[in-house]
Amino acid sequence: MAYGRLWPAHPKPLPDELLSSWIVRVAEANAIKVQTMSRMLYGNQRTPWNRDIDRFAPKWLLDEICRHTGIGYRVAYRTTLATYRSLIYRKRRLSGQLQWILPNLSYGTHRKGFGMQFCPACLAEDETPYFRKQWRLALYTYCPAHQAMLHDACPACSAPVSYFRKDFGRQLEEALDIGYCHVCGFDFRLGECRTPNTSDEDVHARFDSMLDSLANATPAFYSAQYGFFAVLHQLCQVMCMRQNGGRLQIFVNDQMGSGDGVIRPASRSIENLRIGERHRLLVMALWLLVDLDSKLAAAWQQKAVRYNLLIKDFDDKPGWYTDVVHRFSHWRKGLI
Secondary structure (H helix, E strand, O other): OOOOOOOOOOOOOOOOEOHHHHHHHHHHHOOOOHHHHHHHHHOOOOOHHHOOOOOOOOHHHHHHHHHHHOOOHHHHHOOOHHHHEOOOEOOOOOOOOOOOEOOOOEEOOEEOOOOOOEOHHHHHHOOOOOOEHHHHEOOOOEEOOOOEEOEOOOOOOOOOOOHHHOOOOOOHHHOOOOOEOOOOOOEHHHOOOOOOOOOOHHHHHHHHHHHHHHHHOOHHHHHHHHHHHHHHHHHHHHHHOOOOOOHHHHHHHHHHOOOOOOOOOOOOOHHHOOHHHHHHHHHHHHHHHHOHHHHHHHHHHOOOOOHHHHOOOOOOOOHHHHHHHHHHHOOOOOOO
């Protein structure tokens, strides 16, 4: 490959494409290994693959890939998860857990976390398979277009999805396409498409509506929508708190007529749960939000949740949520 400014092949990012997916496709289009291209761009001292570049891409990283593809900086920036700021999380953080963003848990160039999901039907329909930004969100557990559960690991060998490793240890002519497992070579497009279980038509409709709002949200409405996602996150956290002991989960399951067991309360956040447990938590939290006032009141009366847990570590709660839960602060007097 020439070291000139514009490379022979310079594909543009596809709709909702992740930065890491786009960079891998640029390497594929130019018939060069991902690691070789990375060394050409950034040298041996700065590899992009020992960090979560989709969550935080340094300016030097974007500048170089833009220079050789002819893509504007703002277009490249929009391939990162930073575009969700003010919609599902408030502040940018370079480390630690970021609300609603699935962690990759990187150890060098290895991935130990299940931070990348995919829909087999979407990949099968793509003329050029690629990975979406929305698949990095904990809120996405199924594909609303195909009504199919996502996968958060290889269906064949259960390895985390790490498509940037597709040519590691392989000759270029043996390198896998982006839609294959880098460990066992399974074609992700052949993964099972299971129908999501929501147990309730109103919840399913609300789930679909939520995913649609994420896909079509505009910055002008970010602040208005943030409160909903913040409350949804808090309800999921409460159900997983050790202090609650699973009581709110049991209450919701009983009310929904669900036979699902309790997700073991732990210190882990919803972002660190595997997709099955995460989906169940979201369904329960969305069921509460269909009529939050009366359902929380019933849960409080049955001692399934306490006021202090509903506001625990929730500093930026919206006013409408504060109005609802404040009624449960006077436990000696009953509801007021």
